Amino acid sequence: MGLFQALGIALIARAFSAQAAVSTTGFTVSLEGIDYFLPPKPAASIDGCEEIKAYFEDGPFVPITVVKNGTVDVASYSKDDVWQPAFLEAIFVQSGASINSSYTVLSGTASGAINPGPYFINAAGQVYEAWRLFSDGQGAFTESVTANGDGSYSVLPAGTVGQNIAIAVPSRLYYTKTAEMPLAGLRIGIKDIYDIKGLRTSNGNRAWYGLYPEATNTATPVQNLIDAGGVIVGKMLTSQFANGETATADWVDYHEAFNPRGDGYQDTSSSSSGAGAATASYPWLDVSLGSDTGGSVRGPSQVQGLFGNRPSHGLVSLDHTMPLSPVLDTPGLLARDPIVWMKAAKAMYGANVTFTSSYPKSIQTLGWPTSPSNIASQLLINFLGNVTECLQANVSAYNVSASFGNDNPTIAPLATLMNVTYAILITKQQIELVREPFYADYAAKHDGRRPFVNPVPLARWGWGANQSNTVDEAIRNKTTFMEWANSTFLAPSPETCSESLVMYVGSTARANPRNVYLRDVGLPFGFSNSRISVMAEVPDVVVPIGEAPYNSTITGHVEYLPVTANLMAAKGCDGMLFGLVQELHKKGIVKTALTGRSGVTGGEILLRRKAGDFE
Ligand SMILES: *[C@@H]1O[C@H](CO)[C@@H](O)[C@H](O)[C@H]1NC(C)=O
Ligand SMILES: *[C@@H]1O[C@H](CO)[C@@H](O)[C@H](O)[C@H]1NC(C)=O
Ligand SMILES: *[C@@H]1O[C@H](CO)[C@@H](O)[C@H](O)[C@H]1NC(C)=O
Ligand SMILES: *[C@@H]1O[C@H](CO)[C@@H](O)[C@H](O)[C@H]1NC(C)=O
Ligand SMILES: *[C@@H]1O[C@H](CO)[C@@H](O)[C@H](O)[C@H]1NC(C)=O
Ligand SMILES: *[C@@H]1O[C@H](CO)[C@@H](O)[C@H](O)[C@H]1NC(C)=O
Ligand SMILES: *[C@@H]1O[C@H](CO)[C@@H](O)[C@H](O)[C@H]1NC(C)=O
Ligand SMILES: *[C@@H]1O[C@H](CO)[C@@H](O)[C@H](O)[C@H]1NC(C)=O
Ligand SMILES: *[C@@H]1O[C@H](CO)[C@@H](O)[C@H](O)[C@H]1NC(C)=O
Ligand SMILES: *[C@@H]1O[C@H](CO)[C@@H](O)[C@H](O)[C@H]1NC(C)=O
Ligand SMILES: *[C@@H]1O[C@H](CO)[C@@H](O)[C@H](O)[C@H]1NC(C)=O
Numbered sequence: 001m002g003l004f005q006a007l008g009i010a011l012i013a014r015a016f017s018a019q020a021a022v023s024t025t026g027f028t029v030s031l032e033g034i035d036y037f038l039p040p041k042p043a044a045s046i047d048g049c050e051e052i053k054a055y056f057e058d059g060p061f062v063p064i065t066v067v068k069n070g071t072v073d074v075a076s077y078s079k080d081d082v083w084q085p086a087f088l089e090a091i092f093v094q095s096g097a098s099i100n101s102s103y104t105v106l107s108g109t110a111s112g113a114i115n116p117g118p119y120f121i122n123a124a125g126q127v128y129e130a131w132r133l134f135s136d137g138q139g140a141f142t143e144s145v146t147a148n149g150d151g152s153y154s155v156l157p158a159g160t161v162g163q164n165i166a167i168a169v170p171s172r173l174y175y176t177k178t179a180e181m182p183l184a185g186l187r188i189g190i191k192d193i194y195d196i197k198g199l200r201t202s203n204g205n206r207a208w209y210g211l212y213p214e215a216t217n218t219a220t221p222v223q224n225l226i227d228a229g230g231v232i233v234g235k236m237l238t239s240q241f242a243n244g245e246t247a248t249a250d251w252v253d254y255h256e257a258f259n260p261r262g263d264g265y266q267d268t269s270s271s272s273s274g275a276g277a278a279t280a281s282y283p284w285l286d287v288s289l290g291s292d293t294g295g296s297v298r299g300p301s302q303v304q305g306l307f308g309n310r311p312s313h314g315l316v317s318l319d320h321t322m323p324l325s326p327v328l329d330t331p332g333l334l335a336r337d338p339i340v341w342m343k344a345a346k347a348m349y350g351a352n353v354t355f356t357s358s359y360p361k362s363i364q365t366l367g368w369p370t371s372p373s374n375i376a377s378q379l380l381i382n383f384l385g386n387v388t389e390c391l392q393a394n395v396s397a398y399n400v401s402a403s404f405g406n407d408n409p410t411i412a413p414l415a416t417l418m419n420v421t422y423a424i425l426i427t428k429q430q431i432e433l434v435r436e437p438f439y440a441d442y443a444a445k446h447d448g449r450r451p452f453v454n455p456v457p458l459a460r461w462g463w464g465a466n467q468s469n470t471v472d473e474a475i476r477n478k479t480t481f482m483e484w485a486n487s488t489f490l491a492p493s494p495e496t497c498s499e500s501l502v503m504y505v506g507s508t509a510r511a512n513p514r515n516v517y518l519r520d521v522g523l524p525f526g527f528s529n530s531r532i533s534v535m536a537e538v539p540d541v542v543v544p545i546g547e548a549p550y551n552s553t554i555t556g557h558v559e560y561l562p563v564t565a566n567l568m569a570a571k572g573c574d575g576m577l578f579g580l581v582q583e584l585h586k587k588g589i590v591k592t593a594l595t596g597r598s599g600v601t602g603g604e605i606l607l608r609r610k611a612g613d614f615e
Helices: 003-017 052-057 085-091 206-213 220-227 274-283 298-304 340-351 376-393 400-407 421-445 453-467 471-487 531-536 574-586
Strands: 027-031 033-036 059-068 090-093 119-122 127-128 131-135 139-149 151-157 167-169 187-191 231-236 289-290 307-310 332-333 362-367 394-397 498-506 538-553 560-570
Touching: 033 167, 052 059, 052 090, 059 085, 059 127, 059 560, 085 090, 085 220, 139 167, 139 274, 167 231, 187 274, 187 340, 220 231, 220 289, 220 340, 231 274, 274 289, 274 332, 274 471, 289 340, 298 307, 298 332, 298 498, 298 560, 307 340, 332 340, 340 538, 340 574, 362 376, 376 394, 376 498, 376 538, 376 560, 376 574, 400 471, 421 453, 421 471, 421 531, 471 531, 498 531, 498 538, 531 538, 531 560, 538 574, 560 574
Parallel strands: 059 090, 187 231, 187 289, 362 394, 362 498
Antiparallel strands: 027 033, 033 131, 059 119, 119 127, 131 167, 139 151, 139 231, 289 332, 307 332, 307 538, 498 560, 538 560
16 A cells, blocks of 8 residues: 555544544624624524524525514614614514514424524524624724623724724623623724733733733723623724824834824724724724823823723722833723713722712813913813813912922922823833833843834833832822822812812814824823813813814815813812713703714715715
8 A cells, every 4th residue: 555545544444433523612793784694602592493594595584583572673783883674574572461463473383582683593593692893993992892791802803894803892782781781782993902801911011912812811901891781892002012103103012093183093092992983984883991191081082083091090990900100090981972981980990989969169271261262262261161160169270380489499490390290100110010020021021132112112111221219219200290180279178079170181183194103202291271171180080072163284275173071170080070970961061972083973084985984
């Protein structure tokens, strides 16, 4: 027997003796031109199904609607973005009374309870959930995610047409919100610096993603959202190691996400770039988890017209989360709807936040406009007037650096005290906690080589490594400022949590197009209003208040960008600020933001492929 014959017989023997390991990773189907993902595990099975036997001649699945009660409530199903009328091919009634006989009703028995909503059933009677596939046309996600049902997650093994990855979202009809599950069915995106069990984390760096295995734990803020019923749909783009980066030259490893507002080519701000872009673009996404060390939630919220918060420092543990500077790092949420935003915050911060409804009677403004010289100023003046009226408060302008100087004649001016504090903290702490172990692990695996790192983190780490100032010195300076703030304009109050509401200007529709080549990489020196909450550990929230025109260098046309205000209060008064924003929303002073080209009037993103893209 020749060698080839022997080999052939061996191969045939193997094929007959061992069963090849085939398993499904789920299915993708198209129904009336809409793509769906069916998870690999059926939700249940229904025996019999004689009524639709003939339908399987046309294909492997039949779309059905599971109905909980005797009524087929088409009007309420139609509000769901996953369900469509084609799911009425047949219905299955879980419980309840009579049914409109014009539908094909399955008479079989289910193997267990099935939540109401759209499903696909196969000829074996297996019933699969319908997850709609949306294209991430704005490039905001790094990975799409599905739950495995055992606390771990996997990368979605499915795609849809278009140049970007597909995100799968389950029907909202499957979920019922309860006191224990206040976020049931809420779709949430997670910045890719938080570990999720079963998934790799990139921290915005390709070498990191390739070097380390799948996470074996889920970061506490993410777990808190999951435990409250949140549906994690994907990991989102972050600038590298959560350092501040600007398109175009800085984002080497990954491309910055696309800001949908105005001409569609404005910077998203960073580092929670994907979180802001996706929340402002996709109606099917409810809330995103970002992080704010020096402005990484507030920046993207300001330039994309969203509600976004930097919480008081230390509200929830940041284990299994990449650090930039643990003494400054915070997890914050971005949302269009302030009610959804508050509910997610309640679930994520738990008992560490107390929601209150007594508000300060004093407002201190920092650099607020006084003359309506343009539309943005007019919006800010009106907003301040409305908040003042709502709170029956007194307003005074406060000058932080001048007051600090007056109150502390023996200490260096604030501009000197705080000039390098932030830069020292983020570089020295990240060098120790991220760069050193990363370089060592990479070198061990790759024969002493160094991994690629983007220009911004590289320059920052390089600067930090050369400085003689210590982390302790930076913390002392920070504490000096924090204690002074806590005794003056950010003082606590037993009645209203914070003696004052402190307001500063967020964004004023200033264009920052992403196609501009920048100067050399700079370091984050200096002090400004956005650093106050960072150093004083106080809550700082962004509130969209309107939009203003600018001349776009991209479209050669007048376009509109968001105008936003920031509200701060004493440390621990997060719940008071969330309560105040709800109050302003109830009174119509702030409005739910819309997705699309404008946060105020909606409208299609200029780069859409076809009407209804992303919807
Ligand atoms: C069932 O439907 C009926 C008629 O629409 C309604 O009155 C009843 O409240 C529903 N029951 C449940 C449990 O949803
Ligand atoms: C029964 O369903 C059909 C659609 O299939 C609808 O046109 C009709 O109004 C329904 N009748 C009742 C009584 O609900
Ligand atoms: C409250 O904050 C502390 C400090 O970060 C943390 O250890 C604790 O787990 C938090 N509690 C909740 C309910 O999140
Ligand atoms: C507001 O100002 C008025 C007039 O200066 C003063 O009488 C009142 O006490 C102030 N209210 C508060 C809450 O500071
Ligand atoms: C409140 O805002 C509206 C515009 O939305 C403005 O017309 C009005 O003057 C403002 N009220 C106050 C007291 O400033
Ligand atoms: C605050 O006071 C400083 C002087 O200490 C001055 O240079 C600065 O312009 C003032 N800022 C505002 C907003 O008035
Ligand atoms: C802040 O620090 C940088 C770097 O040391 C220095 O170049 C700059 O002059 C400083 N600015 C102030 C206001 O001290
Ligand atoms: C701390 O403050 C002093 C001024 O009191 C300043 O010279 C020094 O650069 C600051 N150091 C850091 C790390 O913030
Ligand atoms: C660090 O200091 C060394 C020696 O003074 C210098 O050659 C190098 O350029 C510095 N690196 C950075 C990133 O500033
Ligand atoms: C602020 O000062 C109060 C005393 O007025 C103190 O009880 C509180 O712990 C301080 N908070 C911070 C964040 O320093
Ligand atoms: C746009 O440019 C035109 C012409 O220079 C100018 O008149 C107009 O004020 C500009 N509009 C805005 C919103 O900046």
